[in-house]
Amino acid sequence: MKFDIIARVSVKMFLPFILLFGLYIQFHGDYGPGGGFQAGVIIASAIIIYALVFGLFPVHQIVPLRYLRLMMSAGVLIYLSTGILTMILGGNYLEYSVLAHDQIHGQEWGIFFVETGVLITVTGTMTGIFYAFVGRGR
Amino acid sequence: MIVSHLPVLQVVVPLLAALIVAVVRSGTVSWMVTFLVSSAMPFIAFALLFQLLSSGPFTYEIGGWVAPFGIEYRVDFFTCFMLIIVSFICVVAVPYARLSIASEVSPGNQPFFYSLYLLFITGLFGIIMTGDAFNAFVFMEISSLSSYGMIAMGRDRNALVAAYQYLIIGTIGASFYVIAVGLLYIMTGTLNLVDISERLRDVESMRPVLAAFVFLFVGLGVKFALFPLHLWLPNAYAYAPCFSAAILSGTATKVSGYLLVIFIFRVFGVSFEYVTAPVISVFFFLAVLGIIIASVAAVFQDNVKRVLAYSSVAQVGYMMLGIYLANLSGLTGAIVHFFNHALIKSALFLAVGSVFYRLGDVHLRNLSGIGKQMPLTMAAFVLASVSLIGLPGTAGFVSKWYLAQGALERGMWPLVILLVFSSVIAVIYMGRILEVAYFGEPSSSSVNVREAPASMLVPLWVLALSSIYFGFDTRFSVGMASKVAETLLMGSG
Numbered sequence: 001m002k003f004d005i006i007a008r009v010s011v012k013m014f015l016p017f018i019l020l021f022g023l024y025i026q027f028h029g030d031y032g033p034g035g036g037f038q039a040g041v042i043i044a045s046a047i048i049i050y051a052l053v054f055g056l057f058p059v060h061q062i063v064p065l066r067y068l069r070l071m072m073s074a075g076v077l078i079y080l081s082t083g084i085l086t087m088i089l090g091g092n093y094l095e096y097s098v099l100a101h102d103q104i105h106g107q108e109w110g111i112f113f114v115e116t117g118v119l120i121t122v123t124g125t126m127t128g129i130f131y132a133f134v135g136r137g138r
Numbered sequence: 139m140i141v142s143h144l145p146v147l148q149v150v151v152p153l154l155a156a157l158i159v160a161v162v163r164s165g166t167v168s169w170m171v172t173f174l175v176s177s178a179m180p181f182i183a184f185a186l187l188f189q190l191l192s193s194g195p196f197t198y199e200i201g202g203w204v205a206p207f208g209i210e211y212r213v214d215f216f217t218c219f220m221l222i223i224v225s226f227i228c229v230v231a232v233p234y235a236r237l238s239i240a241s242e243v244s245p246g247n248q249p250f251f252y253s254l255y256l257l258f259i260t261g262l263f264g265i266i267m268t269g270d271a272f273n274a275f276v277f278m279e280i281s282s283l284s285s286y287g288m289i290a291m292g293r294d295r296n297a298l299v300a301a302y303q304y305l306i307i308g309t310i311g312a313s314f315y316v317i318a319v320g321l322l323y324i325m326t327g328t329l330n331l332v333d334i335s336e337r338l339r340d341v342e343s344m345r346p347v348l349a350a351f352v353f354l355f356v357g358l359g360v361k362f363a364l365f366p367l368h369l370w371l372p373n374a375y376a377y378a379p380c381f382s383a384a385i386l387s388g389t390a391t392k393v394s395g396y397l398l399v400i401f402i403f404r405v406f407g408v409s410f411e412y413v414t415a416p417v418i419s420v421f422f423f424l425a426v427l428g429i430i431i432a433s434v435a436a437v438f439q440d441n442v443k444r445v446l447a448y449s450s451v452a453q454v455g456y457m458m459l460g461i462y463l464a465n466l467s468g469l470t471g472a473i474v475h476f477f478n479h480a481l482i483k484s485a486l487f488l489a490v491g492s493v494f495y496r497l498g499d500v501h502l503r504n505l506s507g508i509g510k511q512m513p514l515t516m517a518a519f520v521l522a523s524v525s526l527i528g529l530p531g532t533a534g535f536v537s538k539w540y541l542a543q544g545a546l547e548r549g550m551w552p553l554v555i556l557l558v559f560s561s562v563i564a565v566i567y568m569g570r571i572l573e574v575a576y577f578g579e580p581s582s583s584s585v586n587v588r589e590a591p592a593s594m595l596v597p598l599w600v601l602a603l604s605s606i607y608f609g610f611d612t613r614f615s616v617g618m619a620s621k622v623a624e625t626l627l628m629g630s631g
Contacts, residue, residue, distance in 0.1 A: 073157040080154055093146040095202035
């Protein structure tokens, strides 16, 4: 599809909107349907559609495999460190209430951090699964 | 301050380490991190035990949410006992892993292997610690998925098939467990184990609860490798890296057994008579058939790892027998066998792993004369086999003694004959290996083999000696197990 001008141009046009929609799902997750997992899948789908149209080589230059390894770990690490932070601040593990001056803000911050972690891990893992399918072994 | 967070640290620390190890490139560095973290685990487990002894059972509320609404971690004697089993096996076996894994797993995959291993023990600690039925499922998936990976990294290509088999069967087992939890949730409206058991008393319709029990029994039976559901186990143990086989045989099945015991006695315990009466005779038949058929199957295996794997299935039969007997001695026997069998079988697999490290193969025909080439390894193997057979003065004997006592208290003396009979079969299948190893002439492949390195011998000997030691000094093992059995039976009485 590398030489199909319509596909190339429309994918390039849509990419920012896909990413923006992913972020919308991410931040809207506090109040409505959505959240880190769904947003992660949408953002990974942006990477995947880019790979489908432009080929694996350019996408590997943008998102190399070693970044994915880091992303998969870093996301869970953000989740865990939120829990450890709440323990340091004097609450139980993952007790978000202690993160801010009052409970409600604390819960909001906690969910925000945790969902960011989920977003990063899911994006990394989904892209990783795609790479594993289309790659030619190691 | 940190003391109050110990229950959650037991789970969080290995998880944190798993993430760090996953991004490390070097096998040695990842092994060092794994070693450090694994050696911290028994300290946390013992600190929890001391806290328990001074203040009685306590809970930890995750996220500060109170128990039936949030997830709580419960610390009682059973929890501590299982934590000590798992963390002890881990800390002893990890020094062994460095050379063994270096020889069996490609350098690029070693950090992944250690990462999976740490995730695996995270899952096990989580299952043991949690007081929430669904949380237990999540941790079960963490430990199972990582164990599939640990099996698939074996050098033999069949390891992939074995891991895939286990993946399919294990996933079916896990989904059965979820179905059971779902049914219980519909009937009681709660996921907290203590809360479920309290609310089951008021449930009018027992049929869904019975269905839940059957699903739970089959689902956990798969992970426990109970007799007709054990088919994944021989291949998985035979083709996995030897270190994985040792860890899996020592811990994974025991923890599933732990969850089964918790559900039978603590959750269904109150309504034990109504719910489990139709199913309870199935326990008996599966236990007896498992002991006989798996022991006999072990006699006809060529691969030493498969002999040990089938023997594991038979040992699971012993534990099931103790659960069936459901009196103080019988249940003590089952629970103390969690501990003793973990020591014995891990020691045996480590010994076989040492032979594999030097020889590259553990088929019976290639082992002739190995006892002369690797005297220390095989001597430890002999000690552990004697304990597995259950000669008096070994850990294996202690478990069988309590099981026999439990059977006699129920007036089921034929079971004692069964125990003796299966021990005789154990003499045959372990004897076959020892005969070849000691009385055969070294073959062309084994004549140049040297003794295993010290980093492998020390863990092996620690486990082999402790499988003898806990046959003489039963204060810790039997003391804890009988206390656990007592509290479990009180719940069902």
